[in-house]
Amino acid sequence: MKRFHLYLIACLLSSLSFSALAQRAGSGADQISSIEEPISWLPTEGTLGGMPVNIHGQTTYINQRYNNYTSSYSGLNSMSSNKSMSYTWSGTLFFGARIFENTDVYYNPEVFSGVPFSGLVGLGGFTNGEANKAAGKEAQFYSARAFFRHTINQDGTKVHLENEANQISQTVSSNRFVITGGKFSTLDVFDDSTYAKDPRVQFMNWGNMTYLAYDYAADARGYTWGLAGEWYRDNWVFRAARTLAPKTPNGRDLDNQIFKSYGDQIEVERQHNIAGLPGKVSVLAYRNKMTLARFQDATNYVIQNNAQGTQAINDVRTNQQFKTGIGINGEQAITKTVGIYGRAFTSDGHTETMSFTEADNSLSVGVSINGLNWNREKDTIGISMMQNGLSSYRRQYLQAGGVSYFIGDYAGPNQTISYKPEQIAELYYNALLVNNVLFGVNYQHVNNPAYNSARGPVQIYSFRVHAEF
Structure with a gap:
């Protein structure tokens, strides 16, 4: 097993033809960046038969470990209290083509291998944002995304979108409609964040890649089929989507009866500048x-x-149940090298988890610091704090001895779960080793894993290697 991990790391480090990490399209030059511009000689964008096309790729290896931790008892879905190791490895290609003037199509084949902690049970805020895709040491190949994007420009200021993964370079209007349809992740469209979004290059915890209590529709890997619309009006953005739900909670197969089983979401975003520094606030409901x-x-x-x-949740499921939630997300650049963010969300808490994880309310705050002040402008430090909670209905079920999909510490009549909110602190440092490879270390401290004060705390140590072109 150790040889296999060393082999994966060697493959990543040998990928010296990869370009520097490309900055996400966002609010422009004032946005905090810890990564280099793409090197110009690498032809990631061009034409094919007169049609604009682009191709990008990424590969990421994440290794996580923890030592024995205190546990009075363990139940069916408890995270193991014994020393453990987990890893994930992913590789993705991003193909794009502009088939008409303002219509693009994108396709992302992906390969994945990984072993999550304890079979992915025992936490609300799981410590690796890619762990839901892990299905064993054998590499699995699948289609992650296959979608179109059509832009309808109106009068307004011209905005240039850079060439990057799933975005062919394009000049659009600040006033425009964007329609996305096909297979994608709901998080590709909703709840964007400059500082806490992508576990491959930013914070790793699920509670930092989106609201932890946002039970967005998706299959077990985090993808779905659907239709999304975005209306950009200068510094306002209005979004809405309907996507397919899984046939069974947290299942791999999606239910294609989109008028019978679905996930709806709407979001309103307001972008702004304070003292010339970018920020935004958004409200999302599902x-x-x-x-x-x-x-x-x-x-x-x-x-x-x-x-x-x-x-017991498997024995009492009934048709046409509704689950709702609402949250707010804000971020602000404080200086050209420091940015802060915060997310808060609550779901109604009456029904079980559909697609994401076990949380009915969540709060996360954090700061991202660029390394310019210590002459490492391509490096980043991230610090965050999270608190996750359960509704009274979910707590009563667990304390009565029920077991849910990801959590459930019941181990006998004398082992009543002692509920407390799950609290997680996360710290990471990313360093750009060369123009094409990022190396990062990460530490997470988890109090009350799976909302049980009789277990933990757990201290997770991680490193990752990420490269892309």
């Missing part, structure tokens, strides 16, 4: 509809049938 279990029904089932220690 409504899911599918076959789900209500926690009150599941709790009653556990008590009436002495079903402690089981996933």
Whole structure:
């Protein structure tokens, strides 16, 4: 196993033809950047038969470990208290083509290998944003995205979008409509963030790649099929989408009956500048509809049938349940090298998790610091704090002895779960080793894993290697 990990790292470090990491399209030159511009001699964009095309790629290896930690007891879905190691490795190609003047198509084949901690149970805020794709040591090949994007420009200021993954360079209007349809991640369109979004190059925890309590529609890997619309009006953006929900909660297969089972979301974003420095605030709401279990029904089932220690939610699912939630996200550049962000979200808490993780309310705040002040302008430090909580309905189910999809520490009548919010601190440092390879170290401290004060804290140490062209 160690040889396999060393081989993966060697492959990453030998990828010396990769360009520097490309900055995400955003608010322009004032946006904090810790990565270099693409080197000009690498032809990532060109034409094919007169049609603009581009191609990019990425590969990321993440290794995480923790030592033995204190645990009074363990249940069916408890995170192992013994020393453990987890890893993920991904490789993605991003193909794009402009088939008409303002219409692009994109396709992303992906390969993935990985082993998550404890089979991906025992936490609300999982420590690796790619761990949901892990299905074992054997590499799995699949189509991550296959979508079109059509832009309808109106009068307004011209905005140039740079060549990057899933974006052919393009000049658009500040007033425009954008329609996206096909297979993509809901997070490709919603809840964007300059500082806390991509676990491959920023914070790793699930609670930092989006709101942890945002139960967005997706398959088990985080992708879905659907249609999204965006209306840009200068510094305002209005977004809405309907996407497919899984046939069963956290399942791999999606239900194509989009009027019967779906995830809806809307978002309003307001961009601004304070003292010439960019920031924004957004509000996002969702409504899911599918076959789900209500926690009150599941709790009653556990008590009436002495079903402690089981996933009773599987026995009480009913058609056409609704699940809703709303949250706010804000970010602001404080200086040209320091930016802050914060997210807060709450879901109704009546129904089980549909697609994401076990959380009914979540709060995260953090800071990103560029290394210019210590003559390492391509390096980044990130520091964050998160608190995740459960609704009273979900708590009652767990304390009655029920087990949910990702959590459930019930281990007998004398081991009642002692609920406390799950608290996570995360710290990372990224260094650009050469013009094409990023190396990062990460530390996460988890109090009350899976909302149980009888277990933990857990200290997770990680490193990653990431390259892209």
